[in-house]
Amino acid sequence: MTRITCKKLSKRYGKGPIALDNVDLSLDTTGVFALIGRNGAGKTTLVRILSTTLFPTSGDAKIDGVDVVGEADEIRKRIAVLPQEARPIPWMTPRELITSYLMWRGVGYKNAGKKASEALDLLGITKFGDTMHSHMSGGTKRKVLVATVIASGADIIFLDEPTTGLDPISRGEMWDLLAKLKKGRFIFLTTHYLEEAEALADRIGVLDEGKLLAIGSLSELRRKTGYPYSVKILQKADHIKIKLGRVIRGRDGNLQVFTTKKGADELSRRLISNGIKFATNPVSLEDIFYFFVKKKVDEGGEETGGGEWQGA
Amino acid sequence: MARSVASQIFASVLVNAVYAMKNFPVMLINTMLTPFSFIIVITFISHGALFGLAVEGALIMTMVSNGLGLQGDLSHLKNDLKVQEMVVGSPTSATIYIVGMAISELVYALPTLAILVVLSFFFLNVSVIGAIAIGGALFLMFVVAIALGFFFSTITSDVIQSFAFSGMLSTLLSALPPVYYPITYIPMPYQYIAYISPTTYAAQIVQNAAGFINLSTAGLVVDWIVLIAVAVVLMSIAIKKSRWVEV
Incomplete structure (x- = not known):
């Protein structure tokens, strides 16, 4: 079984306060894992290190024994990441964005276009496929970005606060989608909406001030x-x-x-x-x-x- | 899954040039505006005498400003939209991404370049060798601009910083140097200051090829050596010092 492991993983930005403090983690990559914590807890830092877009200061992190720093190219074939505050390119349509992203991943133009249509269909946003992002609501834009990373077919998807800023109805729709999408892939989700983690996650980690305080299923955390x-x-x-x-x-x-x-x-x-x-x-x-x-x-x-x- | 490098490069061209021009054509006017404004101003001021030089200058400026445009485009994708982070966490390498984005800037410049080449064909007397020399000098200036654009885009954290560097580089590389007129128009000892900018060497090569100035063989060799060296050094620094993965 695929596992994400971290050993004494730490990150300090320059001379600022420590963002991640000796995090030890061992996680099966099935279902949804939700990392909860307040603003500044270190959630994004951990996601960025695991998704190979940020170097740690010390410690190591591996996915299936493959080092996220030294062998990042191998990791990148298997992951897709939706960063916090990511926005779709305003002058493009969802179909164009998804096609381009898949081509960046090495998929041919024709095949990328086909997969883009499938992803739009899966997310229920086919009718917006050829609409410019600048003409869409915030909720639809987030769905487009989720469709983009899902279209990659990656085994491991990192979603950094995918529902932040959405109204309750749009958030609920996104939860329904993520619940549907978790089948057949692992979703590493960060959120500060606790009800979101409760509704979606098979396992939950509690991060505060850079320290991983607890990890487990909801019932395990209750017992703890x-x-x-x-x-x-x-x-x-x-x-x-x-x-x-x-x-x-x-x-x-x-x-x-x-x-x-x-x-x-x-x-x-x-x-x-x-x-x-x-x-x-x-x-x-x-x-x-x-x-x-x-x-x-x-x-x-x-x-x-x-x-x-x-x-x- | 077999991965196509050509697809990865073409993705950048699609995003940064093809879709941008197709869906928001006003961007294209922006790239044409500055070089053609300079042609008009120089031509009026010189009563038409420097029209040919102005066209050659516009060719250099187009390559430089489109190369430097990479900085703003990369900064926008990285800092504002966070799309670059999605690309970093994908199988695309920094080199493939940057090559694709550089080509996209060239594609963006194509309409302007096409008009300028037609003007050069009708109004300038350039030999085949001269045309090759002009092409080589323009390419090297493009490499210089791309290298600077890439480097500064990776060390800026927001679009305001990016604007600051972009404005500074654009002035130093395409507005201040003697691009639209011969360096001899600059009084001594200020000519020495102009030689700080690599654009001056490219301008001399282009102006010599078009017959506007007569450089000695030694002078021409020095210009080529300086231009090639600057392009190689800046590209090496950009590749080595730029940050693909954040630290």
């Missing part, structure tokens, strides 16, 4: 937190003593308790007996993200360290 359940108290209940897990105050000012199944059952009984409204669920990826990053972003954007707040 030690608190697989969340009890969200839906009204003011500061008088309730909670010693059954980890407690944080949510954005609405109410308490949220991360706890075990046993703890969730016991807390639920107490809340019912006190007539307090609550909701019990498996922890979401957002909960997991905060757990690992250990920082809580207040609604106003202010960051507070720690994240663990013991209720009264």
